[in-house]
Structures are given as structure tokens and as C-alpha cells.
Amino acid sequence: MGSVSRILSLPARLLAQVPGLGPVVQAAATSVGQKILMAVTGFLLCGFLVTHLAGNLLLYAGEERFNHYAESLHSWGVVLNAAEAGLLALFLAHIGLAISTTAMNRQARRHRYAEKDSKQDPTAIPGGASSWMVVTGILIAFFLILHVTDMRLKMNPVVDYEAAVQDGTMSEFRAVHLVLTSYATSWGYVVGLIALGIHLSHGVRSAFQTLGISHPRWNGLLDIAGQLFAWVITLGFLSLVVLAALRSVS
Amino acid sequence: MSGEHLSLTLRVWRQDGPEDPGRFETYQLDNVNPHMSFLEMLDVLNEQLIESGDEPVEFDHDCREGICGMCSLMINGQAHGPDRATTTCQLHMRRFRSGDTITIEPWRASAFPVVRDLVVDRSAFDRIIQAGGYVSVNTGNAPDGNAIPVPGTVQETAMDAAACIGCGACVAACKNASAMLFVSAKVSQLAMLPQGQAERTRRVLGMVTQMDEEGFGACTNTSECEAACPAEISVSHIARLNREYVRAALTAG
Ligand code: HEM
Ligand code: FES
Numbered sequence: 001m002g003s004v005s006r007i008l009s010l011p012a013r014l015l016a017q018v019p020g021l022g023p024v025v026q027a028a029a030t031s032v033g034q035k036i037l038m039a040v041t042g043f044l045l046c047g048f049l050v051t052h053l054a055g056n057l058l059l060y061a062g063e064e065r066f067n068h069y070a071e072s073l074h075s076w077g078v079v080l081n082a083a084e085a086g087l088l089a090l091f092l093a094h095i096g097l098a099i100s101t102t103a104m105n106r107q108a109r110r111h112r113y114a115e116k117d118s119k120q121d122p123t124a125i126p127g128g129a130s131s132w133m134v135v136t137g138i139l140i141a142f143f144l145i146l147h148v149t150d151m152r153l154k155m156n157p158v159v160d161y162e163a164a165v166q167d168g169t170m171s172e173f174r175a176v177h178l179v180l181t182s183y184a185t186s187w188g189y190v191v192g193l194i195a196l197g198i199h200l201s202h203g204v205r206s207a208f209q210t211l212g213i214s215h216p217r218w219n220g221l222l223d224i225a226g227q228l229f230a231w232v233i234t235l236g237f238l239s240l241v242v243l244a245a246l247r248s249v250s
Numbered sequence: 251m252s253g254e255h256l257s258l259t260l261r262v263w264r265q266d267g268p269e270d271p272g273r274f275e276t277y278q279l280d281n282v283n284p285h286m287s288f289l290e291m292l293d294v295l296n297e298q299l300i301e302s303g304d305e306p307v308e309f310d311h312d313c314r315e316g317i318c319g320m321c322s323l324m325i326n327g328q329a330h331g332p333d334r335a336t337t338t339c340q341l342h343m344r345r346f347r348s349g350d351t352i353t354i355e356p357w358r359a360s361a362f363p364v365v366r367d368l369v370v371d372r373s374a375f376d377r378i379i380q381a382g383g384y385v386s387v388n389t390g391n392a393p394d395g396n397a398i399p400v401p402g403t404v405q406e407t408a409m410d411a412a413a414c415i416g417c418g419a420c421v422a423a424c425k426n427a428s429a430m431l432f433v434s435a436k437v438s439q440l441a442m443l444p445q446g447q448a449e450r451t452r453r454v455l456g457m458v459t460q461m462d463e464e465g466f467g468a469c470t471n472t473s474e475c476e477a478a479c480p481a482e483i484s485v486s487h488i489a490r491l492n493r494e495y496v497r498a499a500l501t502a503g
Binding site: 130131211 | 261263274324326327328329332334353355358359360361423425426427428430455458459461462465466467468469470471472473474477478485486488489490491492493495496498499500502503
């Protein structure tokens with residue numbers, strides 16, 4: 001246990017050596033500090049979602065256009081690899097913080113109530129999704145493993161990439177199409193994306209509050225913006241699954 | 251309002267001491283006057299228990315007028331019972347119906363250990379206040395009323411934060427047993443006023459560190475605390491605490 005936490009805290013201890021950062025690293029370790037880091041990593045992951053969806057919407061523009069986008073992205077070489085490593089680090093940081101704060105929360109109430117009720121307006125949306133952050137987070141994590149296996153490593157055993165390679169039609173567009181029209185896999189995508197929508201429907205709004213962005217005049221708008229962001233992103237990705245299904249029928 | 255008396259079944263948490271595992275006991279209470287407060291109803295139960303030679307139920311209370319924050323009870327899964335902006339001592343039995351079963355539990359939080367029955371030890375809150383340190387004020391004559399200008403809206407918001415009675419309902423209601431609403435009220439009331447500026451940075455860092463040390467959970471921004479708070483403290487103070495914390499983390503010596 002001791003050596004595990006020593007290894008996990010290594011990045012933090014190295015950062016603390018940078019002049020001026022010592023007190024910041026120390027402050028980041030508290031419950032409030034960890035939540036602020038969760039909000040920052042969550043927002044950065046949201047930034048990734050925007051660029052990722054924007055690129056993928058080129059699937060609507062057809063095979064040639066999408067393959068061209070994929071090739072130009074791949075031509076970045078090591079820069080792309082560095083970005084991927086950064087993205088992985090963001091996910092690991094966000095998940096690590098999730099585990100740490102969730103453990104804190106469980107410890108804080110070892111003895112549960114026999115009966116527990118809420119005084120919040122039951123129709124208010126924010127209270128609902130906030131109880132599902134861990135569950136939806138775990139679903140997203142599983143989805144990410146599936147997704148990287150499918151699209152990045154092209155190693156999903158239920159997708160027949162080989163046939164396309166054999167008949168010479170293999171391309172980035174073709175691979176995406178094969179993955180999204182694989183019955184079992186497409187349901188994995190639907191479940192994963194809905195989990196993402198629920199996660200973000202609380203997460204985005206929560207992150208504003210955690211970062212101290214709150215004002216009576218703007219809070220109503222932030223509520224709407226959070227929901228809008230969550231479901232536009234989710235429906236955007238879901239529409240690509242539907243698009244692939246429609247194309248395979250026609 | 252009819253004067254009809256109520257018959258109630260009470261499921262009460264009984265625990266002989268901090269180490270006792272505890273259990274629920276069920277009591278039947280008839281002839282409950284609907285005009286009684288919840289605490290008076292418990293007084294009647296205790297008289298009945300004493301008469302029959304049993305130990306009375308221990309519960310905390312002091313002012314019985316909604317200002318001291320002692321009457322900490324979880325009633326049917328709600329901190330201070332079903333009403334908003336109400337302490338247990340201000341809850342009246344007319345809120346219940348004859349034949350109801352009422353479950354009464356102590357606050358549940360690792361940082362609030364049960365002392366006995368429904369009484370918990372909330373001294374963790376006192377230690378958080380202490381960790382906030384002192385406020386530098388000049389001794390001597392009281393300053394002139396308007397010597398220190400404070401805008402009306404700021405004054406009002408600081409007063410709203412100062413309305414916290416430290417009852418612990420926020421912790422009790424939170425799914426993470428987080429003390430963020432309490433701490434944010436205590437940080438806000440001083441951070442907003444000129445008198446609180448000198449120790450502003452040190453205060454927020456000290457209080458948050460102590461809050462963690464006491465074993466309270468982190469904030470998921472569920473706002474259950476705000477709904478449960480008898481003093482109606484707003485979660486906007488939690489946003490202020492977060493801002494104060496970032497500011498302090500970046501500028502502390
Ligand atoms: C694309 C992926 C993801 C995005 C965009 C995202 C975004 C966010 C955002 C914005 C927050 C709110 C920060 C705050 O608490 O104020 C959050 C919270 C959280 N996330 Fe994620 N997240 C993602 C993936 C995950 C994964 C894979 C997990 C895995 C276990 C996870 C677990 C959590 C938990 C437990 C919380 C906080 C619950 C709480 O408030 O206590 N998230 N997320
Ligand atoms: S007894 Fe003082 S607030 Fe209820």
C-alpha cells in the first residue's frame with residue numbers, strides 16, 4: 001500500500017520541487033483541491049470531446065472527405081502521439097481523483113441511514129445525475145477501452161477487419177463503418193454514450209460551481225448551458241451510429 | 251385546526267454508548283397533542299418510558315426556538331423532519347397523521363460519532379472554527395457606525411452566511427457527509443467583510459485542512475445540504491469557498 005501511494009504521488013512530489021508550486025501542490029491534495037482538479041481535468045476532457053466530435057462529423061461528408069481528414073491527422077506523427085499521451089494522462093488523472101474522492105466520501109459515512117429521503121424538488125435535474133457519477137464514470141471507462149480497441153488498435157474480435165483488408169477496400173472510413181455496424185459493438189456505443197450524457201449533465205454544471213463560477217444572475221443560464229452541452233455532444237456522437245446503420249441498409 | 255390527538259408508532263435508534271452497536275426500538279405513543287413540538291412529543295415518550303422503568307431516550311436540545319442548533323434529529327430520513335427552513339424543535343406534531351410510523355435516527359457521519367441514542371458529538375465543527383483562527387479587531391471604544399463602509403448587498407450576503415447555527419443538518423443530509431456548506435458559511439461571513447481581510451488566506455486553508463482531518467467527505471454539488479438547511483444557507487457560499495481556496499492556494503506565503 002505504502003509503495004503504491006508513493007509511486008502514485010510521484011508526479012505530485014516532482015511538481016512540488018518546481019519553485020513556487022510547493023504550496024499549490026499541497027493545497028491540491030485536500031478534498032477541495034482534488035475536486036478543483038477533477039473539474040479542470042473534466043473540462044479539458046470536454047474540450048477533447050468537442051474536437052473529436054467536430055472531426056467525426058465529417059463522416060456525414062462522405063468517404064473521401066473523412067479519409068482525407070484521418071490521413072492529415074495521422075500525418076502529424078509524433079505530435080499526435082504526444083497529444084494521445086496527454087489525453088491518456090487526463091483520463092488517468094480524472095479517474096484517479098474520482099477513486100480518491102469517492103473513497104473519502106464512503107469513509108465519511110460508514111454507518112448508513114435506515115431511511116433516507118430528500119428535501120429537494122424531485123423534478124430538479126441536478127440532484128438526480130449527481131448520484132450516478134461513479135456508475136456512469138465506470139461505464140464510460142469500459143466504453144473507452146472498447147472504443148480504443150475498436151478504432152485505434154483495430155482489434156475488436158467481433159469486427160471483421162480482415163475481409164476489408166483482403167478486398168482492398170480498407171480505409172479509416174471503412175473501419176469506422178464496420179465497427180459501428182457490428183451489432184453487439186454498436187449497442188456498447190449506445191450505452192456508453194448515454195452514460196456520457198448523464199455524466200456530463202451533472203458534471204459540466206458541477207465543474208462551474210467547483211471552480212467558483214456562480215452568480216445569481218448567471219446560474220440559470222449555466223444550468224441550461226450544462227444540459228445543452230451534455231446532450232448536444234451525446235446526440236452528435238449517437239447520430240453517427242445511426243448514420244452508419246442507415247448507410248448499411250441503403 | 252382540530253384538537254384531535256394522534257396515535258403514533260415511533261422507531262427510535264437506541265445505543266447505550268459509543269461502542270455499542272445500537273438497535274431500533276419501537277414504541278407506541280397515544281394521545282399526542284398536535285400542537286406539541288417534536289421535542290415535546292419526545293418528552294412525553296420519555297415520561298412514559300421512565301414511568302414504566304425504562305431508560306429515557308437521550309436527545310440533544312437547548313433553546314427550543316430554532317437558534318442554538320442543538321436539536322439534531324433525522325426524522326423519516328429528513329434532517330430536522332419534513333419541512334424546509336425548520337429545526338426539529340420548531341417542527342410540530344400537526345405535520346403528522348394519526349397512525350403514522352416515524353423513524354428517528356441520529357446524524358450519521360464518521361466525523362459525528364454517536365455518544366448515546368440520538369446524541370452525536372459535533373465538536374468536529376468547533377475544531378474547524380478554531381482552525382479558522384482569530385479576527386484582528388481593535389480593542390477600545392466601539393468604532394463609529396459608518397466608519398467602515400460596506401455595501402448593502404455585501405452586508406446582507408455576509409449576514410445570510412452568518413445565519414448558520416452549526417446544527418450539522420448539511421452533513422447529515424449529504425450523501426458524502428460533507429461539511430462544505432457549514433465551512434463555506436463560516437468562511438464567507440468573514441471573507442466578505444473588511445474586518446475579515448487580515449486573516450482571509452490563512453483562515454480558508456486552515457478550515458479546509460481541518461475539515462478533511464475530521465473525516466468529512468468531498469462535495470459533489472448535489473445541493474441536498476441547501477434543501478436541508480434550517481437557516482437556508484445557499485450553496486453559492488460553497489462557490490465562494492472554492493474561489494477563496496484557489497486564491498489562497500495561489501497566494502499563500
Ligand atoms: C470523456 C470522459 C469524461 C468527461 C468529459 C468527464 C467530465 C467530468 C466533469 C466535467 C466532472 C465534474 C467535476 C466536478 O466534480 O465538479 C466530472 C466528475 C466526475 N467524473 Fe468524470 N468525465 C469523464 C470520464 C470519467 C470517467 C472515465 C470516470 C471514471 C471512473 C469519471 C468519474 C467521475 C466522478 C466520480 C466524478 C465526480 C463525482 C463527484 O462530483 O463527486 N469520469 N467528470
Ligand atoms: S433546540 Fe435550539 S435550535 Fe432546536
